[in-house]
Amino acid sequence: MTTTIELDEGEYYVQSRYATARVSPSGYLYNLGVHVDHRGNGHGTALMRDVCAFADRLALTLTLHCRDALVRWYEQLGFVRADIPGLPGTGVGMRRAPAGS
Numbered sequence: 491m492t493t494t495i496e497l498d499e500g501e502y503y504v505q506s507r508y509a510t511a512r513v514s515p516s517g518y519l520y521n522l523g524v525h526v527d528h529r530g531n532g533h534g535t536a537l538m539r540d541v542c543a544f545a546d547r548l549a550l551t552l553t554l555h556c557r558d559a560l561v562r563w564y565e566q567l568g569f570v571r572a573d574i575p576g577l578p579g580t581g582v583g584m585r586r587a588p589a590g591s
């Protein structure tokens with residue numbers, strides 16, 4: 491499944507056939523969503539793997555906030571719980587350092 495990542499109004503707009511997300515230039519990921527008819531089929535994982543590979547190429551640390559229920563899902567993608575100060579999101583803060591850092 492192809493994922494495109496394009497700069498749009500100063501932010502990275504990430505899109506595949508059924509999933510989308512936004513990433514700020516500082517690496518804050520938000521608005522991740524998979525089309526409601528296509529959840530649980532790996533599209534979210536595939537999109538996030540491509541975002542992580544993109545972040546690795548840029549040596550960019552990714553951060554996000556998520557619901558408790560999704561902490562394990564993000565941990566499987568390499569995120570760890572972390573304080574994310576100064577950002578508006580609510581929920582559990584998570585961070586993923588780029589590979590090789």
Ligand SMILES: CC(C)(COP(=O)(O)OP(=O)(O)OC[C@H]1O[C@@H](n2cnc3c(N)ncnc32)[C@H](O)[C@@H]1OP(=O)(O)O)[C@@H](O)C(=O)NCCC(=O)NCCS
Binds near residue numbers: 534557
């Ligand atoms: C969360 C989301 C991005 C995951 O993408 P997806 O393509 O549905 O998920 P995948 O098929 O890649 O992975 C499935 C796994 O995700 C986890 N997961 C997905 N939705 C979950 C939920 N609501 N609660 C808990 N775990 C969830 C589970 O571990 C699941 O594995 P399982 O099917 O064995 O239980 C998608 O379901 C979605 O858009 N949800 C609504 C919006 C949202 O919550 N966005 C994230 C904001 S931080």
